[in-house]
Amino acid sequence: MKGKITVLALSAVLFALSLPVAAQQPAKVWRIGVLDSSSSAAAPQEPITPLPLSVDLDPKRVALGERLFNDVRLSRDNTKSCAACHPLDQGGMDGRRSATSANDSSPARNTPTIFNVGFNASFNWDGIAQTLEAQAEIVLLSPRLMNTTWPELLTKLRADADYVARFNNAYSEGLTRANVLDALATFERSLLTPNARFDRYLRGERHALTEAEQQGYGLFKSYGCVACHQGMNIGGNMYQKFGVFAEARGAEIPGAPVDLGRYAVTKAPRDREVFRVPSLRNVAATSPYFHDGRAQTLEDAVRTMVRVQLGRTLSSEEIRLIIQFLHTLTGEYQGRPVGAPGKKIQ
């Protein structure tokens, strides 16, 4: 009897082991794509495409990321949060010429807006980070910015029972380095500013722009601004030398080291003074302009661009029309137009 039970038990084991053989399938099926034609024949021919009205993100992770974004404990001395340099009620940037903590020998740079950052192809003025997660980590660990370390930061966050519970709720692995970065990046991807008048115009609302603004858009295209400021983010998807037709130097902060831009990342000679082309979304609410914040007004910025990047001279009327068009790029965040009058901290 005992022997029969042993044989039966072994048979059961044998049967159980045989099941996976019969059901052997790839654990994870990778999508086999077809050639995507969206960028060619089927695509609309406008060089700029509207922002989506929403993005599909996990709300728990977005909420967690938002809390982290506003938490001063992310900095070593508990004084600065991400929102300190990227206030969401002020255009998603601090409005200063250069970042507040620029106290080392590297060139001081203007803080770019955090809005619509999820649509950029690379990050920072020199494209040092290729993902939002990598960018967030650079900021957290940078001695001149948040100046923290992972052991220190994770210890602080783990001491907060609410964080632990939220992370456990949002991620199966709980509170880890990767998940802190993911939560921050997920929140940043949620920072869309849709419904700009220009987007409505692109979606077919022909009266969303005035005649003058449409003329401004026409000039923006015909004078070649659109060669670099194109795509969904009206920039943010390529690098360009600052000073194509004329010398762009001379307006930096006096005594500041020359900013070699992307060269600092690649060390390739052709990348000297090459910078990421910034997005023009909400440009009217994100002064000052350029990597060194040298242009205080849109007019300064347009005149500089026209001279050094396009090699042209535009009339005041043409510049006025282009600026009018640029004002139509201001979208909405949480139902309100981005930026507010008198917001700048100088």
Add this chain to the structure above:
Amino acid sequence: MSIVAGLLLLLTYLLIQSRNPDLARRAHMQEALQNLQLHDTELTRDVLLARAGLLPNYDSLPQIGQQLSQIADALRAESTTVSGAAAKEMGKHAEALTAALQQKLTLVEYFKSDNALLQNSLRYFTHTGQNIGKQFKAEQNVAAEIAAVSHCTGALHTHVGTRRGQEAEAALSRLSANPRKQPGLDTLIAHGWLIVEMLPRVDTLLRQIIAAPTTAHADALQNAVLQYANRVEARAQLFRVLLYLVAVILLGYLFYQLARLRSNARTCAGPIPT
């Protein structure tokens, strides 16, 4: 009974060995390689469209680049999970593929920057250059030089070559030497020089992008995956044959035991010897 238990244990061992755990890995890697080649083709297509001025914007290029990088990373990670000598072989090809891809994406990045300037200047010549020529109707020699520059840059655009480049440079030099300075003329000259400088550079980048050895490395990795999968499959097949043989032995043994049991039963059912 211990013989049956032993045979069952042996069967279990053989069953485990006859499974092919790498079947799923092979499927993953082959699908990944297929996706990689598809996106690589998309990338090349969009670069060609951009060069022809037919790509409305550059959004698709970084998106495809990101997808390619993700697939290459996944392939590299997958190849490290393979055991034995095959891991080295596949790892080597996966590394080479990743390096070739990164090099190609760097070239695409440079191409975007240069092509944006080139397309802008070409558009300037197409739409504005002719109007500037009309401004110099009274000065036949300037108008003729502007026409020559337009002709040479147009010819350079369609027939890239040293001679065309030299002709364009000569025409631009003659125009630059003209004492008549006008903002429009200066801009035309500046865009002309940019075309002369940028066009060969963009086309060199284009050729380098098309010649990037990503397909060759993807093929080499695919072959390594297939060879590895064939070796694993052959080994699994051997164990399946052994599994069958042991099963037959087990069945034979059970029949033997059954026959013995019947024989013993008959013996027991017979008259009890006195």
